Amino acid sequence: MTDKTQDWIDIAPLDAVPRLGARVVRREGRPDIAIFRTRDDRIFALEDRCPHRGGPLSQGIVHDCRVTCPLHNWVLELDTGRAVAPDEGTVRRFRVRVAKGVIQLARADLVDGNGAGETGCDAEAGLERCA
Amino acid sequence: MSNGQKMNGHAGANGSERGGRQRERLVVIGNGMAGMRTLEELLEIAPDLYDITVFGDEPWGNYNRILLSPVLAGEKRPDEIVLNDRDWYADRGIRLEAGPDKRVVRIERGRRVVIAADGTEAPYDRLLIATGSRPILLPLPGRELDGILTFRDMADVEAMQAAARTYERAVVIGGGLLGLEAAAGLQANGMDVTVVHLMDRLMERQLDGPAAAMLKRAIEARGISVLLEAETEALLGNAEGRVRAVRLKGGREVPADLVVMAVGIRPDTELAQAAGLHCDRGIVVDDTMLTFDPRIHAVGECVSHRGRSYGLVAPLFEQAKVAANHLARAAWASYRGSVTATKLKVSGVDLYSAGEFSAADGAEEIVVQDSGAGVYKKIVLENGRIRGCVLYGETVDGAWYFDLMRSGTDVSDMRRQLVFGQAHLGDSGKGGVNVADMADEMEVCGCNGVCKGDIVHAITEKNLFTLDDVRAHTKASSSCGSCTGLVEQILASVLGGDYSEAPKEKPLCACTDYPHDVVRRTILEQELKTIPDVMAFLEWRNPDGCATCRPALNYYLLCAWPGEYVDDAQSRFINERAHGNIQKDGTYSVVPRMWGGLTNPRELRAIADVAEKYAVREVKVTGGQRIDLFGLRKEDLPAVWRDLARAGFVSGHAYGKALRTVKTCVGSEWCRFGTQNSTALGVALERLTWGSWMPHKFKMAVSGCPRNCAEATIKDFGVVCVDSGFELHVGGNGGVKVRVTDLLAKVETEAEVLEYSAAFIQLYREEAHYLERTAPWVERVGLAHIKARIVEDAASRKALYDRFLHSQTFAQKDPWAERAARPAEREGRTPGDEFAPLALDLA
Numbered sequence: 001m002t003d004k005t006q007d008w009i010d011i012a013p014l015d016a017v018p019r020l021g022a023r024v025v026r027r028e029g030r031p032d033i034a035i036f037r038t039r040d041d042r043i044f045a046l047e048d049r050c051p052h053r054g055g056p057l058s059q060g061i062v063h064d065c066r067v068t069c070p071l072h073n074w075v076l077e078l079d080t081g082r083a084v085a086p087d088e089g090t091v092r093r094f095r096v097r098v099a100k101g102v103i104q105l106a107r108a109d110l111v112d113g114n115g116a117g118e119t120g121c122d123a124e125a126g127l128e129r130c131a
Numbered sequence: 132m133s134n135g136q137k138m139n140g141h142a143g144a145n146g147s148e149r150g151g152r153q154r155e156r157l158v159v160i161g162n163g164m165a166g167m168r169t170l171e172e173l174l175e176i177a178p179d180l181y182d183i184t185v186f187g188d189e190p191w192g193n194y195n196r197i198l199l200s201p202v203l204a205g206e207k208r209p210d211e212i213v214l215n216d217r218d219w220y221a222d223r224g225i226r227l228e229a230g231p232d233k234r235v236v237r238i239e240r241g242r243r244v245v246i247a248a249d250g251t252e253a254p255y256d257r258l259l260i261a262t263g264s265r266p267i268l269l270p271l272p273g274r275e276l277d278g279i280l281t282f283r284d285m286a287d288v289e290a291m292q293a294a295a296r297t298y299e300r301a302v303v304i305g306g307g308l309l310g311l312e313a314a315a316g317l318q319a320n321g322m323d324v325t326v327v328h329l330m331d332r333l334m335e336r337q338l339d340g341p342a343a344a345m346l347k348r349a350i351e352a353r354g355i356s357v358l359l360e361a362e363t364e365a366l367l368g369n370a371e372g373r374v375r376a377v378r379l380k381g382g383r384e385v386p387a388d389l390v391v392m393a394v395g396i397r398p399d400t401e402l403a404q405a406a407g408l409h410c411d412r413g414i415v416v417d418d419t420m421l422t423f424d425p426r427i428h429a430v431g432e433c434v435s436h437r438g439r440s441y442g443l444v445a446p447l448f449e450q451a452k453v454a455a456n457h458l459a460r461a462a463w464a465s466y467r468g469s470v471t472a473t474k475l476k477v478s479g480v481d482l483y484s485a486g487e488f489s490a491a492d493g494a495e496e497i498v499v500q501d502s503g504a505g506v507y508k509k510i511v512l513e514n515g516r517i518r519g520c521v522l523y524g525e526t527v528d529g530a531w532y533f534d535l536m537r538s539g540t541d542v543s544d545m546r547r548q549l550v551f552g553q554a555h556l557g558d559s560g561k562g563g564v565n566v567a568d569m570a571d572e573m574e575v576c577g578c579n580g581v582c583k584g585d586i587v588h589a590i591t592e593k594n595l596f597t598l599d600d601v602r603a604h605t606k607a608s609s610s611c612g613s614c615t616g617l618v619e620q621i622l623a624s625v626l627g628g629d630y631s632e633a634p635k636e637k638p639l640c641a642c643t644d645y646p647h648d649v650v651r652r653t654i655l656e657q658e659l660k661t662i663p664d665v666m667a668f669l670e671w672r673n674p675d676g677c678a679t680c681r682p683a684l685n686y687y688l689l690c691a692w693p694g695e696y697v698d699d700a701q702s703r704f705i706n707e708r709a710h711g712n713i714q715k716d717g718t719y720s721v722v723p724r725m726w727g728g729l730t731n732p733r734e735l736r737a738i739a740d741v742a743e744k745y746a747v748r749e750v751k752v753t754g755g756q757r758i759d760l761f762g763l764r765k766e767d768l769p770a771v772w773r774d775l776a777r778a779g780f781v782s783g784h785a786y787g788k789a790l791r792t793v794k795t796c797v798g799s800e801w802c803r804f805g806t807q808n809s810t811a812l813g814v815a816l817e818r819l820t821w822g823s824w825m826p827h828k829f830k831m832a833v834s835g836c837p838r839n840c841a842e843a844t845i846k847d848f849g850v851v852c853v854d855s856g857f858e859l860h861v862g863g864n865g866g867v868k869v870r871v872t873d874l875l876a877k878v879e880t881e882a883e884v885l886e887y888s889a890a891f892i893q894l895y896r897e898e899a900h901y902l903e904r905t906a907p908w909v910e911r912v913g914l915a916h917i918k919a920r921i922v923e924d925a926a927s928r929k930a931l932y933d934r935f936l937h938s939q940t941f942a943q944k945d946p947w948a949e950r951a952a953r954p955a956e957r958e959g960r961t962p963g964d965e966f967a968p969l970a971l972d973l974a
């Protein structure tokens with residue numbers, strides 16, 4: 001059970017996500033979140049919805065700090081959420097971390113701040129960047 | 132790749148590390164095209180291995196020498212042809228010593244230093260000689276007069292342009308490529324030009340008689356005089372010591388205030404020879420571009436490789452790549468010589484030639500000549516392969532012929548259309564369009580809705596040079612690829628004369644320069660057994676590769692090491708990981724295998740049960756005689772499979788680069804025309820081959836008689852039953868570009884059908900490029916090659932068959948049954964199971 005007062009919510013052990021792979025976090029009434037793991041065990045979280053035509057990014061092939069969408073091969077940067085040029089578009093990011101071998105998402109990114117219904121992280125702080 | 136891109140990539144990489152650890156010193160002599168290309172390649176793979184010094188006797192950075200002709204003609208400005216300006220060197224911490232006084236005059240191999248004219252010394256650990264060549268100055272009386280020039284560098288161009296401002300009459304000695312470009316350039320500067328040529332036709336080394344005659348007419352039509360079979364005897368001067376005429380053998384004098392000698396080049400070996408390096412015509416190098424001194428490499432026009440010197444940039448760039456590879460200590464690349472193609476860069480004259488143009492013994496010619504339209508094409512064939520071509524007036528297909536020639540493609544089957552060009556093969560589906568005549572609004576790429584105007588715009592605005600660039604920026608040709616030929620033609624027509632990138636074998640993807648075949652061969656030769664091993668050995672640029680190369684490497688390894696290689700799930704496209712087809716809404720479709728298209732009430736009932744239980748949104752009979760269940764959620768897939776597996780189904784692999792379906796017709800069991808039991812044979816074929824992973828999807832069919840109801844003649848492997856046995860057809864394709872099969876053989880027994888099919892599949896598995904279907908593969912390697920391995924050589928067929936059976940012992944494991952058998956996952960919701968979503972508990 002996750003404590004309500006905590007800022008970070010446990011999702012799954014790190015090993016639940018394969019290296020160079022992804023898992024989906026299902027949310028009721030909200031778009032899914034895709035959790036990605038790179039070769040060197042960095043974890044990133046993006047909305048599981050390609051800015052092109054909504055393809056499930058979690059089903060793509062992960063390479064370096066990027067994922068290739070399975071529907072029409074757009075490539076998205078895991079850290080910035082941006083499509084690699086010449087494609088243009090951005091996908092929402094979520095703060096994520098691994099604590100004691102457990103993947104955690106930031107609570108603030110998951111609950112409505114102002115009732116707008118959208119969630120995710122708009123700030124740069126707390127988001128890991130690729131080299 | 133454009134220099135702009137490279138510049139950003141490396142800015143400062145070198146400078147920041149200077150003064151740190153002691154690096155080896157690399158000195159380059161010759162600031163020209165081959166030397167600087169080598170440095171660019173080297174910096175790409177090993178940016179900070181060396182402290183680099185470059186000596187050049189021209190007073191600027193490096194420029195594109197081949198574009199001197201358009202500069203002379205006033206079509207380009209000098210600054211437009213700069214390849215590496217002085218900042219380029221500075222940004223990379225390269226010391227540039229440029230100018231006439233920096234001409235290197237001595238190499239002291241004992242002390243390992245080079246010395247320039249002004250006394251500057253530079254010690255080296257490694258030396259690269261790239262001094263190019265020198266224009267030949269005929270030893271004619273009067274050659275010391277003013278107004279005698281050659282055509283080699285920027286200074287020559289400036290001198291010619293200056294002369295054109297004061298004087299009127301020019302003679303160009305030499306009617307080769309360079310001479311004609313000089314003549315056209317001088318004429319564009321307003322001079323009266325005469326070309327004096329020793330031989331009986333222009334460009335005799337590239338052109339045959341008819342093409343040369345057409346060229347002569349075109350040159351004369353622009354007002355340039357051409358004198359053939361004319362040998363210059365002397366250069367005559369006036370009182371001021373300037374040339375006034377050229378005297379030919381026989382006494383004729385041609386007035387001239389300017390004479391340009393363009394009679395050939397000689398590799399510049401002076402320095403190397405003085406230093407005691409072994410030279411013949413050029414500096415002798417081995418396949419690693421190393422001279423006889425193990426510290427000294429050489430590249431470019433100055434070298435002699437396997438007895439040949441080259442005077443065109445494409446081969447020099449290949450050499451540069453190899454030299455860089457060895458300078459970077461990667462040490463596996465080798466240079467084996469080049470095939471070259473030439474194109475004349477005189478605007479308004481379209482001329483292309485490659486390889487041999489005269490038919491020697493055993494070769495034959497296809498010639499089309501339309502003097503009225505100013506078109507001449509000759510293709511020289513030998514053993515069904517292109518040995519050379521000469522194109523005049525219509526050169527768009529030059530690159531295509533050159534490609535076919537270099538890849539050694541068997542063109543026997545397209546022989547009759549060959550000379551009409553690629554468009555006529557229906558490759559683009561837009562038959563015979565001349566891209567220059569196409570309207571901007573005309574759609575080129577049907578998949579992505581890209582018009583010609585969009586492509587032209589992107590090429591000019593974004594400075595695109597390659598097909599891949601155009602794909603990335605416009606999406607044209609990035610989907611089904613059927614418009615690739617058209618896009619290439621548009622590129623060629625927009626870029627025009629800048630053909631310095633010769634077509635080469637395509638790299639597997641942007642992560643590497645190696646083409647598929649090299650990668651496959653290296654995996655076997657070096658016994659590489661994992662994806663990271665392959666990437667490390669072949670120095671992949673991106674550590675994890677990309678979505679293009681990872682699936683290819685996974686397949687190549689799987690095929691090379693059956694039973695041994697451990698499949699990498701993360702390197703498979705999602706369909707092959709999920710054993711279903713991903714749909715536009717993220718759901719999946721599932722196709723159970725129905726052997727030979729046969730089914731029965733029990734199976735149909737099981738499918739119906741699954742459809743109801745998992746709320747399948749649509750049930751459809753497919754074009755491949757199977758049943759497709761649409762709209763399944765990913766998390767339900769394991770359970771769907773379990774239920775289907777319990778009913779006896781295996782996966783239909785409708786999603787995979789694998790054996791898809793074997794279509795059958797009714798056959799002799801029921802049909803009044805049937806000659807054999809095509810249905811049972813189809814089932815046997817499918818039982819033999821299901822589960823096998825392939826370079827691309829693979830479809831089969833068996834028809835019971837020549838009425839061919841199973842459409843066997845557009846399948847990868849098709850069987851048409853006849854009274855006396857079975858016709859085996861290969862290399863057919865429905866799809867984007869329809870191709871009818873070739874007849875491989877006729878056999879008498881069902882056992883033979885099975886053996887031949889398995890051998891054919893195995894050959895395809897071992898030799899084709901990933902994502903190359905049998906149709907393009909058969910066209911590329913030629914039916915003769917396939918017959919030689921499968922029909923004419925029984926031992927080879929048997930060996931292929933055995934290898935196929937061996938690999939099938941590991942491949943024929945139903946992924947559904949396998950998964951359903953795993954106890955923990957029978958329940959479907961364990962962590963680590965990619966199918967189950969993770970829960971989010973916000974409470």
Ligand code: SRM
Pocket residue numbers: 712713714720722751752753754755756757758759785791792828830845846863864865866867868904
């Ligand atoms: C289901 C089916 C259409 C149908 O409802 O009938 C179908 C559906 C798809 N075809 Fe097909 N093709 C189907 C028969 C065909 C046929 C006819 C045949 O097999 O007899 C052809 C032409 C024959 C051929 O391949 O030579 C065909 C030529 C293609 C092509 C073009 C291939 C080519 O070489 O040009 C593609 C694109 C590709 O594979 O890259 C394609 C790709 C696809 C994909 C996989 C597109 C995709 O990547 O998602 C479609 C998947 C839909 C799905 O989820 O099932 N499909 N497709 C047919 C399944 C046959 C089966 O039972 O397995």
Ligand SMILES: Cc1cc2nc3c(=O)[nH]c(=O)nc-3n(C[C@H](O)[C@H](O)[C@H](O)COP(=O)(O)OP(=O)(O)OC[C@H]3O[C@@H](n4cnc5c(N)ncnc54)[C@H](O)[C@@H]3O)c2cc1C
Pocket residue numbers: 160161162163164165166186187188189196197198199200233234235236261262263264282283284309312399402430431432433441442443444445447474476631
């Ligand atoms: C007008 C013209 C048109 C051409 N058109 C084409 C074409 O259409 N297609 C094509 O493929 N090729 C063409 N070429 C040929 C192509 O330009 C050459 O093959 C290519 O430039 C050779 O490269 P390189 O590095 O070997 O020699 P270069 O580019 O000549 O470089 C050698 C450099 O080394 C310098 N150097 C020599 N000795 C010393 C020394 N001792 N110390 C210091 N520096 C030294 C030279 O001054 C020169 O700058 C053309 C050439 C010319 C002149």
Ligand code: SF4
Pocket residue numbers: none
């Ligand atoms: S033809 Fe094939 S690929 Fe095209 S929409 Fe139909 S099923 Fe999809």
Ligand code: FES
Pocket residue numbers: 050051052053054055069070071072073074
């Ligand atoms: S939906 Fe992702 S690339 Fe089209």
